[in-house]
Amino acid sequence: MEIFYRSLYKRQNVILDDNEVWDADGTVYREQLEDGYYKVMIINESGKLDINSLSDLSGIILNNLLVNLGIPKENADIIVDSILDWKDEDDLHRLNGAENEYYEALPKPYKAKNGPFDSVEELILVRGITQEILYGTKERRGLVEFLTVHSKTGKINLKYAPKELLMAVPGMTEDNVENIMNERKLKLSGSIGIDHMNLNEMNSFTKRYVGTDESNVFTIDSSGYKNNEKHRYSIRATVAINNSKMYRYLYYKSPVYLQ
Secondary structure, eight states: OHHHHHHHTTTSOOOOTTOOOOOSBSOOEEEEETTEEEEEEEEEGGGSEEGGGOOTTTHHHHHHHHHHTTOOHHHHHHHHHHHHHHHSSSSOOOTTOOOHHHHTTSSSOOOOOOSOOSOGGGGGGSTTOOHHHHHBOSSSBOGGGTEESSOOSSSEETTTOOHHHHHTSTTOOHHHHHHHHHHHHHSSTTOGGGGGSSGGGSOHHHHHHEEOOOOSEEEEEEEEEETTOSOEEEEEEEEEEOSSSOEEEEEEESSOOOO
């Protein structure tokens, strides 16, 4: 219902009496129930990096993200090149990448896909990707939090992108990112007033890969807690909003581990 409401009024600043409009930038909201509580967050998929739109040039964003998350640079180089090789149509591997000869030599051999990713979880098949890198650990967020196959915009939306991803964009300074985060707090319901955000001051690379184009696809993470127990039951769903009344599931996992 929050997503439908946002879609209906997405070009307006909305103020509700005694209610908070939920943002779609990964902000976590908590609501109390009679015998427990739940936490939920919504993120517009345009705030993530679309791996199907990844190129040799934009791959530097993913490389920087991996390094910033604590992955050694040599491992990051292998991962980025291997992702690009996995989805391209040829059998030539990049300097640090992998094609059929690598995957067919594994204990359980398979071929490189040579096509677009159907889901972010498909990355587990790619050279260099481990469970810890993809899903994260207690100390580090996983790539699944920052990547998508549903954005289709080719850019990272400044209104919804997590701080870690914005910091990985070349030319984006800490001041830029802090200004963006502060601007979000001043806007209601993810309003479009952020369009002017320092874009004129950013270099051509940055302006090429960040923007404010929105996707109609949202991921919802929700966790339910019984009484005050730390144990929880979590669900992740990705939905496409087709119009003011229709939606369809693109992904649904229950239960799922959420950090």
